[in-house]
Structures are given as C-alpha cells and as structure tokens.
Amino acid sequence: xxxxxxxxxxxxxxxxxxxxxxxxxxxxxxxxxxxxxxxxxxxxxxxxxxxxxxxxxxxxxxxxxxxxxxxxxxxxxxxxxxxxxxxxxxxxxxxxxxxxxxxxxxxxxxxxxxxxxxxxxxxxxxxxxxxxxxxxxxxxxxxxxxxxxxxxxxxxxxxxxxxxxxxxxxxxxxxxxxxxxxxxxxxxxxxxxxxxxxxxxxxxxxxxxxxxxxxxxxxxxxx
Amino acid sequence: xxxxxxxxxxxxxxxxxxxxxxxxxxxxxxxxxxxxxxxxxxxxxxxxxxxxxxxxxxxxxxxxxxxxxxxxxxxxxxxxxxxxxxxxxxxxxxxxxxxxxxxxxxxxxxxxxxxxxxxxxxxxxxxxxxxxxxxxxxxxxxxxxxxxxxxxxxxxxxxxxxxxxxxxxxxxxxxxxxxxxxxxxxxxxxxxxxxxxxxxxxxxxxxxxxxxxxxxxxxxxxxxxxxxxxxxxxxxxxxxxxxxxxxxxxxxxxxxxxxxxxxxxxxxxxxxxxxxxxxxxxxxxxxxxxxxxxxxxxxx
Numbered sequence: 001x002x003x004x005x006x007x008x009x010x011x012x013x014x015x016x017x018x019x020x021x022x023x024x025x026x027x028x029x030x031x032x033x034x035x036x037x038x039x040x041x042x043x044x045x046x047x048x049x050x051x052x053x054x055x056x057x058x059x060x061x062x063x064x065x066x067x068x069x070x071x072x073x074x075x076x077x078x079x080x081x082x083x084x085x086x087x088x089x090x091x092x093x094x095x096x097x098x099x100x101x102x103x104x105x106x107x108x109x110x111x112x113x114x115x116x117x118x119x120x121x122x123x124x125x126x127x128x129x130x131x132x133x134x135x136x137x138x139x140x141x142x143x144x145x146x147x148x149x150x151x152x153x154x155x156x157x158x159x160x161x162x163x164x165x166x167x168x169x170x171x172x173x174x175x176x177x178x179x180x181x182x183x184x185x186x187x188x189x190x191x192x193x194x195x196x197x198x199x200x201x202x203x204x205x206x207x208x209x210x211x212x213x214x215x216x217x218x219x220x221x222x223x
Numbered sequence: 224x225x226x227x228x229x230x231x232x233x234x235x236x237x238x239x240x241x242x243x244x245x246x247x248x249x250x251x252x253x254x255x256x257x258x259x260x261x262x263x264x265x266x267x268x269x270x271x272x273x274x275x276x277x278x279x280x281x282x283x284x285x286x287x288x289x290x291x292x293x294x295x296x297x298x299x300x301x302x303x304x305x306x307x308x309x310x311x312x313x314x315x316x317x318x319x320x321x322x323x324x325x326x327x328x329x330x331x332x333x334x335x336x337x338x339x340x341x342x343x344x345x346x347x348x349x350x351x352x353x354x355x356x357x358x359x360x361x362x363x364x365x366x367x368x369x370x371x372x373x374x375x376x377x378x379x380x381x382x383x384x385x386x387x388x389x390x391x392x393x394x395x396x397x398x399x400x401x402x403x404x405x406x407x408x409x410x411x412x413x414x415x416x417x418x419x420x421x422x423x424x425x426x427x428x429x430x431x432x433x434x435x436x437x438x439x440x441x442x443x444x445x446x447x448x449x450x451x452x453x454x455x456x457x458x459x460x461x462x463x464x465x466x467x468x469x470x471x472x473x474x475x476x477x478x479x480x481x482x483x484x485x486x487x488x489x490x491x492x493x494x495x496x497x498x499x500x501x502x503x504x505x506x507x508x509x510x511x512x513x514x515x516x517x518x519x520x521x522x523x
Binding site: 050070071074075077078082084088089090092093097101102104105106147 | 240242243245428429431432433434435436437438439440441442519520
C-alpha cells in the first residue's frame with residue numbers, strides 16, 4: 001500500500017524526518033504518535049503526495065510518488081481519504097456539498113440516502129445546509145471525517161481526528177474506523193491520545209508507530 | 224485543443240465545478256471592464272483601418288488611371304499646341320480618351336485658392352488636358368519624347384509623384400489600425416492574465432482543498448477559465464455595442480471632410496466589429512487557461 005525507503009524530509013535547512021523505512025500493508029491499522037512538532041503531519045503529507053521526500057523514495061499504490069505527474073497524483077488521492085487537523089473546507093459551500101466534494105470533483109453523483117445516513121452517523125443531519133465557518137471545532141472535525149470516507153477509500157489518513165471531540169464522540173469515530181478497517185480500508189491515524197490507542201487495540205490489531213528524534217519506530221506493547 | 228473542445232469547454236456549464244470557486248467581486252468587474260474598454264477602442268481601430276483602406280483605394284482609383292498634360296505656351300500658340308497634343312493622344316495606344324479642360328473647369332479648379340472673381344483672361348494659365356488610360360496603359364517615356372517633339376510646351380504629369388506618398392500614407396494608416404488591434408488584444412490578454420492570477424491567488428485555499436480531494440488541474444482550471452471567458456465575452460459585447468453607437472454618431476463622410484468624416488464602417492464592414500466579442504472571449508480563454516495551469520503548479 002505505502003512503502004517508505006530510507007526517506008528523509010528537510011525544510012528550511014532543518015531535517016524533520018530521517019531514515020524512515022516502513023511499509024503499511026493493505027488492510028492494516030496503524031497509529032502514529034509522538035510529541036507535538038515531531039513530524040506526524042509531515043509524515044502524513046508524505047503519504048498522500050502533498051510533500052515529496054528530499055531523500056529516499058515513497059511508493060504509494062505501487063507507484064513511486066516522484067514519478068507521478070499532477071493528474072496521476074490527483075487520481076491517487078481519490079483512493080485516499082484525508083482528515084486534516086485544520087479540516088480545510090470550502091467556506092462558501094454548505095456542509096453537505098463539502099462532504100460530497102470528493103465525489104463532485106470526479107463527476108460522480110452522490111447517493112442522497114448514503115449522504116443522509118453518513119451525516120446522521122456523524123451527528124450532523126441538522127447542519128447539512130450550514131456553512132463551515134458557523135460550525136464548532138468538533139462539528140468541523142466530524143464533517144471532515146465524513147468527507148474523507150464518502151468515497152470508501154482504500155487508505156484513510158487522519159491527523160488528530162479526535163482533537164476536538166469529546167470522549168463519547170471519539171469512541172464513536174473509533175468504532176467507524178474499526179468498521180472501515182474490517183471492510184478492508186487501510187487506516188493510519190496520527191494522534192497523541194493514548195486512551196484512544198488503548199481502546200482501539202482492544203478492538204483491532206492496531207500497530208503503533210512512534211516518532212522520536214526524527215525517526216519512526218514501532219512502539220512497544222506497553223501503551 | 225480543437226475548436227470544438229474549446230467551444231464545449233466554454234459553452235457547457237458544469238454547475239458543480241462553477242460553484243466550487245467562490246464569486247470574486249473585483250476581478251469580475253476588472254475583467255468585464257477591461258474587455259469592454261478594449262473592445263470599444265478596437266472598434267475605432269478597426270474603423271480607422273477600414274477607412275484608411277477605403278481612402279487608399281479611392282485615391283488609387285482616382286489617380287491611377289488618369290494623367291494630365293499641362294501646356295504652357297505663348298497665347299498665339301496655345302490652341303495649336305493643344306490640338307497637336309490631342310491629335311497625338313488620339314493616336315497613342317493605351318489612351319482611351321483625352322480632352323482639354325474648358326476655361327470654366329479651370330476656373331473651378333483655381334477658385335478654392337484664388338476666389339471666384341479671378342480674371343482668368345488676364346493670367347497666363349496653362350491649358351490642361353485630361354486623359355484616361357485603357358488596357359495596359361500607355362508608354363509614359365515614349366509619350367514624353369513625342370510631346371517634346373510635337374508640342375514643346377506640353378508636360379505629362381502621370382500623377383506618380385502624388386499617388387506614391389498618398390498610397391504609402393494610406394497603407395501606413397491601415398497598418399497602424401491593424402497593429403492597434405493586435406496591441407489591444409495583447410493588452411486584453413495581459414490584463415485578464417493579471418486578474419486571473421489575482422483570483423487564483425485569492426483562492427489558493429480553495430484550490431488546496433480541491434487538490435486534496437483529488438481534483439485534477441483541468442477541473443479546477445475550467446471553473447476559472449469559463450468564468451473569465453464569459454465575463455470577457457459580456458464585457459467585449461457591451462464595449463463593441465458602445466463603440467458602434469459612437470461610430471454611428473460620427474459625421475457622415477463627405478468630400479470636404481476628407482479623412483476625418485470618412486471614419487466609419489460601410490456595407491459588410493459593419494459586420495466586422497461583431498467579431499470582436501468572440502475574439503476577446505478566445506483571448507480571455509487562452510490567457511486564463513495558461514495562467515491557471517501555471518498558477519496551479521505554483522500553488523499546490
């Protein structure tokens with residue numbers, strides 16, 4: 001699914017990630033943890049081609065990202081759902097339109113029943129016509145999750161998806177991620193919420209990657 | 224890109240794609256205003272170019288097939304030399320007709336310069352003979368030699384020295400009009416490119432989101448390109464209409480007015496300004512498309 005071979009990423013003269021070599025196999029469930037500023041978001045951006053490695057190679061869906069042209073990057077991203085920390089919506093469009101955006105840009109019609117079910121599941125049925133700036137942080141995060149999974153992606157990347165959610169909603173989201181994973185979606189969640197990770201490990205064979213000193217290691221079972 | 228694809232890209236509305244780009248106030252106004260102003264100016268440049276062309280043709284036709292023989296001789300020899308020249312011309316191949324201008328005609332020619340009370344009888348006015356060419360025309364050099372022999376006071380003026388600078392001036396005017404139209408189109412493209420760049424930069428966040436969810440550059444570009452093309456088309460149509468009204472309000476052509484009152488459209492020429500809006504739209508389409516793809520690479 002995704003392979004990092006001796007990858008390093010530098011920005012502004014400083015190296016943010018070094019000697020990263022790992023593989024995310026199809027159907028796997030990974031958490032990525034580490035202190036703030038350790039490079040979790042950078043790693044996720046390398047996973048969907050928003051950033052390119054300065055050293056080494058990143059291979060996504062068997063294609064080396066450096067070799068992809070812009071159209072190929074776009075097609076690759078259609079197979080990946082991304083939940084950003086800052087959510088990133090089109091603020092002039094209603095929430096439902098934002099959620100269906102991954103379908104819209106590929107010319108696909110959204111099934112109204114599926115959309116309605118999805119909006120209900122993330123608890124946003126009443127806010128389908130609301131504009132994103134009027135939503136709370138938690139509501140935006142749930143909408144971002146809905147947008148990321150509406151296309152049933154092969155890979156789901158989530159950057160602190162529960163950062164603004166209460167514990168109950170976090171568990172609900174986790175349950176959704178576990179269900180998606182059971183249906184075959186590869187999941188990678190960057191989080192510093194150790195309780196969420198412990199809860200997940202009770203439900204699924206999740207592995208934990210930890211970023212420390214610019215390197216990524218497989219964490220022990222003591223989390 | 225074929226013409227059909229181009230037209231399809233402009234004419235086929237993709238409401239979803241159009242909606243993903245938020246309405247942009249000042250760039251919309253700027254694009255429409257620029258296209259309108261440039262089309263207004265282009266109407267005048269076109270009118271100038273066409274008028275210069277007509278003028279060149281008119282001067283050319285009026286002077287090209289005629290010549291004048293001026294006879295300056297003592298009064299007692301004037302009639303003799305005039306008749307000798309007319310006889311000579313009658314036998315010259317390439318001359319269709321020749322006739323001596325009457326006193327009244329010569330008086331009319333001089334009247335604008337000396338007034339109507341000119342006492343022609345008291346002045347040594349040369350006799351003028353007007354000749355019309357036919358076929359391949361006459362041999363000017365041979366005619367001059369024969370005139371020198373038959374009528375020493377006769378001088379052939381084949382209008383070449385008048386025709387050449389007039390034709391040159393008219394063709395330069397026509398070129399000036401064409402260059403003006405090209406410059407106007409280039410300026411339109413430059414202004415629309417700037418407006419498109421500003422709009423794309425202002426929507427960097429929108430573009431980032433669209434790329435994130437898998438939108439191809441062509442999808443994002445199309446929303447901008449279509450919007451700018453339609454604005455340019457509407458602005459240019461308004462500018463062209465205003466330009467045509469302004470040209471219609473110009474004084475009509477008359478002989479006394481010369482070049483200035485001849486500035487306008489005639490016959491099928493009135494149809495040419497209607498090409499300006501589509502040309503402006505195509506210019507906007509190409510300019511915005513190039514700007515969009517360039518900017519998209521910069522932004523994401």
